[in-house]
Amino acid sequence: MGKEETEYHKKMGNMFTMCKDEIRLAGVIHESLSNGPGLRRVLFSQGCKHECEGCFNLHTHSFSGGQIFKIDNIVRDILENPMLRGVTFSGGDPLEQAEAFAGIAKKVKAAGKNIWVYTGYTFEYVIENRHERPGFDELLKNIDVLVDGKFDINKKNERLKFRGSSNQRIIDVKKSLEKSQIIVLDYDKGKNL
């Protein structure tokens, strides 16, 4: 962890126990151009159950690792940067802290930012469990794109844009919910959202 990140943790309110207004993160990229379209804040969730072979984020798997942040501080810090086109929730798996991420998504979305989420769960699983698993429904209502599915090392392709393996789909969540069918965005052919 670099000096800059340590100072960021102090500013965000690092603590040892979690409350409803907190979130556990493995890390933050303040300005990224490679985790979705445009300049983005990237929040890496701490905690993942998927155990994908070849995962390059092993340190994000433990549910007791990472650092705990105040959600309001995370949101304020995002909104203080007018250059950001959007925010990406990555991991780990953000769906394991869906309520906390939904809280961030709601406030950031209201400020006009575009929101992408990466998960090891399939879109079908998320839809099936949207009313059973806390925060799933609220998160779905406040995000633009879900990149779904586990990383499959046998389908790994470094030329794919915004995804690691070809089984993963870049899903337009709003259109998919509206039409009750999965609408996939093909960034490899130049579509944008």
Ligand code: SF4
């Ligand atoms: S979902 Fe992501 S973080 Fe979790 S094991 Fe798979 S590649 Fe790793």
